[in-house]
Amino acid sequence: MPTKIVITVNRVKLDGELYDTPCAQAIAKLLPLSERPSEWGDEFYFEIPVTCASDPTATTKVRVGDIGYWPQGKALAIFFGRTPMSTGPEPVPAGPVNSVGRIIGDAAVLQKEKGTRKIRIEKA
Secondary structure, eight states: OOEEEEEEETTEEEEEEEOSSHHHHHHHTTOSEEEOOEESSSEEEEEOSOOOOOOTTOBSOOOTTEEEEEGGGTEEEEEOSOOTTOSSSSOOOSSOBEEEEEEESOGGGGGGGTTOSOEEEEEO
């Protein structure tokens, strides 16, 4: 069963879920998380203390609102628009990410929160 989450960036709160996969559930066990994100285009990412190998969900085809785990950098990535590798409107990660969750609602609102110093992810 997916884990319901709330992502808070400044005054923006978004509902989401972490899927029922081993990688996503390892991340859910860490919650709550408060991190200072890095940005790559319209993607927030930050290192987390989880080690997961690429799994059957690993992909470079993500959509706005997807949440991925990048095994190479042990990082959680939140996609809310185009990235430097995008050739169209969809984000493209730097490498394959395990699909671990999604934002429910309009993730594009995070574009106004670029430059933030803190993202909080907690169970709903």
